[in-house]
Amino acid sequence: MFTGIVETVGSIIDLKNDKDNYEVTIQVEDKADFLSDCQIGDSISCSGICLTVIEFDSNKNWFKVGISIETLRRTTIEKMWTSLENAHKINLERAMGSGNHRFGGHYVQGHVDTIAEVVEAVEEGDSVNFKYKLRDIENVKYIVEKGFITVDGASLTITNVDDDKGTFGVSMIKHTRDVLAKRPIGTFINVEVDVTGKMIAKQVDLYMKKYTK
Incomplete structure (x- = not known):
């Protein structure tokens, strides 16, 4: 679950665009602590798409996500995330925490329609x-x-x-x-x-x- 309040942006630094095993590695920009509490299996909203972290490096501030065929059908990935040359930027938000934080947006699932x-x-x-x-x-x-x-x-x-x-x-x-x-x-x-x-x-x-x- 997310709020729709984007924290920062990231850039695609590695891409495996085989439909049977589509994986994207994203470099986080301008927020050094973004992955400070990250765990394998966490959800991160990537331009509104709830994606699962399958690998990450909190020191170098990058994470990798796997993408299903259903997600490819529903989203902009095949139109916009197709190469490293286009420098496509991705809006990033971590899943809502259980701490005492104000809820600034609205309930967002990350399930793109x-x-x-x-x-x-x-x-x-x-x-x-x-x-x-x-x-x-x-x-x-x-x-x-x-x-x-x-x-x-x-x-x-x-x-x-x-x-x-x-x-x-x-x-x-x-x-x-x-x-x-x-x-x-x-x-x-x-x-x-x-x-x-x-x-x-x-x-x-x-x-x-x-x-x-």
Whole structure:
């Protein structure tokens, strides 16, 4: 479980992109203690994808994760994590701890629902308004204005939704943009919708099927 408050970014330093055994090694940047309490089997949110640590070096500040075929289908990995030359940056967040910390984002599972293309970025004062177009438009039914959404691991507030076009928007202040890895127009991001909305939709659907026959 995560909060959607990105801690730092990392870079891919090694890649084994065999679908039967897809592994990625990530170098953590600008946070020397990120892996200080890391254990094999821990979960780390990598641009919104909950991935399992299979190897790490806390002194050199890198970790390796294994990636399943299902994860490849759902996420931006095959589009964006395909080579070492593209210097793709990854948003990183450790799983929630049990200490006395304020909960700043929303409940994020790291279970990506789909991907979306960055189609617009419009400056407004110190903020930038981004628009994204969903690959799988059926997910738009779970996206509501002023609700939660996770974009590449970041907990954000939805500012607008177009159900017909399958697009939604968010607004990012400068601080958020400075923390997150940059995603130019034409690139893709991972999307996790609010799990509460999915649960409600499922229950309503089952109720309607049962009582409207």
